[in-house]
Amino acid sequence: DTEVTQTPKHLVMGMTNKKSLKCEQHMGHRAMYWYKQKAKKPPELMFVYSYEKLSINESVPSRFSPECPNSSLLNLHLHALQPEDSALYLCASSQEKSGGADGYTFGSGTRLTVV
Amino acid sequence: GESVGLHLPTLSVQEGDNSIINCAYSNSASDYFIWYKQESGKGPQFIIDIRSNMDKRQGQRVTVLLNKTVKHLSLQIAATQPGDSAVYFCAETLRGRALTFGSGTRLQVQP
Numbered sequence: 001d002t003e004v005t006q007t008p009k010h011l012v013m014g015m016t017n018k019k020s021l022k023c024e025q026h027m028g029h030r031a032m033y034w035y036k037q038k039a040k041k042p043p044e045l046m047f048v049y050s051y052e053k054l055s056i057n058e059s060v061p062s063r064f065s066p067e068c069p070n071s072s073l074l075n076l077h078l079h080a081l082q083p084e085d086s087a088l089y090l091c092a093s094s095q096e097k098s099g100g101a102d103g104y105t106f107g108s109g110t111r112l113t114v115v
Numbered sequence: 116g117e118s119v120g121l122h123l124p125t126l127s128v129q130e131g132d133n134s135i136i137n138c139a140y141s142n143s144a145s146d147y148f149i150w151y152k153q154e155s156g157k158g159p160q161f162i163i164d165i166r167s168n169m170d171k172r173q174g175q176r177v178t179v180l181l182n183k184t185v186k187h188l189s190l191q192i193a194a195t196q197p198g199d200s201a202v203y204f205c206a207e208t209l210r211g212r213a214l215t216f217g218s219g220t221r222l223q224v225q226p
Contacts (some may be wrong), residue, residue: 004158033213040123040202042216043159055211090158092214103149104214106158 001026006091007105014115015081021110023074023091029105032074034066035090037109043090049074081114088112123202125221134192134224138205138217143186145207149214150179150190154201159216162190162203192222200224 004025013019019060023032031050035043048056059064063085065077074091088109128134140148146167151159165172165179165188173181178191188205205217 017128040219042219045213045215048213092158093193103164106151106160108156108158114148 002105004093004105004107006089006110008110009108010111010113012113012115013081015083016078017081018031018079020078021078021089021091021112022078023107024072025105026072027093027105028071029093029095030071031094031096033067033077033089033092033094033104034074035106037088037090037093047076047110073101078112081112083114086113116132119192123219123221125223127223127225128195130195130197130224130226132195134190134195134199134222136190136203136220136222138188138190138220140186140205140207140217141189142209145181145209147208147210148179148181149206149208150177150188151204151206151216152199152201153204153219157163159204185216190224195222195224197226 007022033048034046036046037043045058046060047066052068052071063080067075088111090102090109091107094104149164150162151161152162163174163177163179165181170181176193180189192199200223202219202221204219206214208214
């Protein structure tokens with residue numbers, strides 16, 4: 001298995017809702033990432049997990065809460081989001097935090113719309 | 116504040132022509148560079164990478180050139196095909212740090 005699987009593919013949520021995005025990989029990668037991508041912009045790093053521990057939080061608002069239950073799973077819990085949080089949320093994994101020669105593998109993303 | 120406008124830079128080429136996509140990277144200490152292709156509704160897909168101790172690397176139909184003096188990276192696609200139409204991003208990283216993406220370029224291949 002050489003894929004990163006993200007669910008759901010699309011999500012519409014209200015500003016008072018609580019929802020979760022899920023990401024799964026079975027490549028044995030020990031680093032996992034959440035990126036946010038607005039339309040016509042490059043992906044921007046949100047969080048990095050290395051060996052199941054949060055190693056980087058790029059000053060992301062607390063309404064986004066990451067969780068890494070085990071080495072294969074990465075969740076992003078969402079609560080009280082704003083319409084400007086609407087974006088494509090991408091999960092990625094790599095063998096090591098630096099990416100190294102293996103580079104990163106990205107999922108297809110969750111298209112989130114906050115109404 | 117953000118300096119990128121609402122529209123991606125676009126490169127339009129005829130099928131069969133060669134394409135050159137350019138990127139200026141920001142960190143002179145970065146030691147690893149990657150080109151990604153992103154199609155509509157999909158995540159970035161790895162194309163080719165290059166380490167900072169190299170200035171050229173070739174793959175199948177693609178070549179990456181690195182000019183560290185001016186912090187410039189380019190992606191050359193030979194014999195461009197309609198399936199190459201996508202947004203292309205360069206990305207950089209320094210050992211121990213996560214990947215940082217540059218602004219993208221939309222490639223449109225006219226049949």
